[in-house]
Amino acid sequence: MSSQVVEELQSAGLRITTPRVKVLEFFRSTESRHCSAEDVFRHLVEEKVEIGLATVYRVLGQLVDAGILTSSMLDSTKLVYELNQGKRHDHIICVNCGRVDEFSDPLMDGRQKAVADGLGYVLTGHQLVLHGYCSACRPKPQDPVTRKKA
Amino acid sequence: MSSQVVEELQSAGLRITTPRVKVLEFFRSTESRHCSAEDVFRHLVEEKVEIGLATVYRVLGQLVDAGILTSSMLDSTKLVYELNQGKRHDHIICVNCGRVDEFSDPLMDGRQKAVADGLGYVLTGHQLVLHGYCSACRPKPQDPVTRKKA
């Protein structure tokens, strides 16, 4: 049980409990940055951690409140959580394979602020997800289907 | 029963039924452009229309498929529907009073495409909602709370 994780929980004012440690360790160890509550739950159950789904939801909420995780609605059906690495970002998701990439673009932020201003609003935040075909899924020039006959 | 609505349904290839007519007439008559299924259902029930919530959902889906309505997730808990007035747009919602405004900004679209390109994606769509304080809800210069003492 990583002491880094323990310290992180303590400085967030959270008691050290198995569910909290395991959930946070999971995020620190997994390749897949974006996980739903169900994803986390299944992973932990596979690792023989005794935990309830309701607890996973509760812990995820606490970690978000503590600023350790962030959550976002990537697909309009469920929340996904990821480690908060400081820099705010938005997501782009491949409509074919589900791959998710992150980005942050000051010029886009500027446009959002300008649009809000123009409508008399003081911008406080936004929710943005781009959809498209990632480089692996989009038709390529040398693709048989799209290549023109000689 | 408006013949305009009837024609609209017919050219969409939909049979003329009471639920379809009533739902569409509701959108053509209401001030509030953005309504959830529940909103539509309650309004119709108040007007003594005999209709089931499941039917409202089915009809809304059909009208969206027909391009007569569009739907969007403004608050991450439920879909809202609105008349499709041709021009694509995004929304900005007041975090205080819930007011919704619409906008469309070519420069912002340009940034989205540029960002997608930069990540190797072919952009196909997006989901965007801005959040902020509308002109009525934001602190104004002459506001007692914010005005500096002389």
Next chain:
DNA sequence: TTGTCTGCAAAAGCTTTGCATGAAT
């Protein structure tokens, strides 16, 4: 008539909550 639609009730999918037990400090 015939194929489609409706209403109702039940179910599905994600998330939250009530409650008694159990663990952390």
Next chain:
DNA sequence: ATTCATGCAAAGCTTTTGCAGACAA
């Protein structure tokens, strides 16, 4: 010893689906 957290089951919300009866064309 207290206080807080957990697990389970039940409930909440939005949306979908199964089905028998009802309706449009």
